[in-house]
Amino acid sequence: MTIAHLTDLHLDDFLARQCEVDTPANLKRLMGEIGKHDIDLLVVTGDLGEERLFGELKNLLAAAGVPWHIIPGNHDRLKDLARGGLIDPDCIKGGEYYYSEEIRGLPFYFMDSRSEILGTAQLQWLRGKMASADEREILLFIHHPVLDCGTAMDQRMALKGREELSALLRESGRNVHLFCGHYHFNDIKEKGKIRQYVTPSNIMQIRGDEGNISIDTFDFGFRLIHIGENVQTEVIMLTPESGQNSP
Ligand SMILES: [Fe+2]
Numbered sequence: 001m002t003i004a005h006l007t008d009l010h011l012d013d014f015l016a017r018q019c020e021v022d023t024p025a026n027l028k029r030l031m032g033e034i035g036k037h038d039i040d041l042l043v044v045t046g047d048l049g050e051e052r053l054f055g056e057l058k059n060l061l062a063a064a065g066v067p068w069h070i071i072p073g074n075h076d077r078l079k080d081l082a083r084g085g086l087i088d089p090d091c092i093k094g095g096e097y098y099y100s101e102e103i104r105g106l107p108f109y110f111m112d113s114r115s116e117i118l119g120t121a122q123l124q125w126l127r128g129k130m131a132s133a134d135e136r137e138i139l140l141f142i143h144h145p146v147l148d149c150g151t152a153m154d155q156r157m158a159l160k161g162r163e164e165l166s167a168l169l170r171e172s173g174r175n176v177h178l179f180c181g182h183y184h185f186n187d188i189k190e191k192g193k194i195r196q197y198v199t200p201s202n203i204m205q206i207r208g209d210e211g212n213i214s215i216d217t218f219d220f221g222f223r224l225i226h227i228g229e230n231v232q233t234e235v236i237m238l239t240p241e242s243g244q245n246s247p
Contacts, residue, residue, distance in 0.1 A: 001040040001104050003225040004064075006030065007143070007181025008073065008201030011049025011057065015075075019204055019215065021240075024053060026202050026220045029238055031060045037224060041066055041103065045181045045199070046073025046114070046143040054084030072097055072114040073143040073182065094121050100129055106227065107135045113144040117160040123168065130172040137175045137231075145180045147189045147196045151208030157182065169194050177231050179223070183208070185216070186223075186235045197233055199223040215247045 009027055010016045016023040034042070042064055048057065061068045070086045072078060078097055081087045091099040096119050097112040109129070112122065144159035146166050159165070169176045170192045178196045184206040187198040200221040207216040221237035239245055 001106070001227050002038060003041045003043060003227070004034045004037070004039045005043050005045065005141075005179050005197075005199050005223040005225055006202065007045040007199045007222075008047040008184060008203060009044065009049050009057070010047055010075075010201065010203040011053040013049040013075065016049065016203055019218075021203050021218065023049060023203050024056065025241075026238070027057070027060065030202060030220065030222050031064065033236060033238060034064060034222065039064070039066055039224070042068035043110075043141050043179070044068065044070045045141050045179065046071055047075045047181070047201075048073070048081070048086070049075075051080045051084060054080070054086055058085060067103075069101075069108075069110055069141070071110050071141055071143060072112055074114055074116055076114055078114070093125075094119060096122050098122050098125060107133065107138045109138055109140040111140065111142040113142050113159050116144070118165060123164065126165075127168060130168070130174070135174065137177065139225075139227075139231075140169075140176055140178045142178065142180050144182045145187075145189075145196060145198050146178060147191050147194060149183060149185075149187050149189060149198065149208075151183065151185075152211050152213045153183045153206065153208045155211070156213065166191065166194065177225075179225070186221070186237075188233075195231075197223060197225075200235060200237065217245050218247075219245065 082089045184201040
């Protein structure tokens with residue numbers, strides 16, 4: 001199966017205005033690119049943008065003709081997402097949105113790091129799922145990275161308590177393929193049996209070396225995840241039509 005992973009859409013929100021990026025136009029171009037691939041599923045891991053564009057977002061996702069899943073990012077509000085029909089209100093528990101689903105025989109976990117820290121109930125749920133199921137591989141989608149990428153974002157924008165989540169996943173003994181965004185760059189990290197993929201954003205990419213956070217390029221992209229004997233991914237980047245690619 002092939003999954004298209006999109007993240008950090010920032011549709012016409014404060015960041016898009018600040019960076020002067022036409023993020024709805026970027027998303028249309030990404031969806032056009034995704035349309036060239038034979039995908040089975042779409043997953044969007046949060047920071048969607050302005051609620052008034054949720055209808056348009058829903059139409060774009062529906063036009064891909066495959067099932068889609070959305071989880072929230074730190075700039076999203078669950079009630080807006082629910083009102084826009086982007087998430088299933090039945091999966092909101094104690095103010096957090098998380099669930100698991102078997103898709104084509106594979107266990108998918110969708111988690112909520114919106115408040116930048118995972119609630120006790122959500123961690124308990126994950127612990128319980130890990131204790132009761134016996135799958136070898138899991139696919140986990142969450143807005144925030146869990147493993148350290150060694151950047152300024154890890155110092156200033158990291159998920160609080162990520163060590164606890166990382167330990168829980170490692171102790172599960174499973175191969176965890178963890179897909180996230182939030183940091184606005186392309187990165188793959190591995191620790192034990194956790195392989196973490198940070199997917200680039202729909203707005204611009206960030207560099208966070210030498211303790212500074214700054215715009216790297218105005219490229220935007222998504223990740224294709226191919227699942228067969230093993231999991232392989234590729235990132236596809238597009239450049240802005242204006243041709244201006246660095247700040
Ligand atoms: Fe974020």
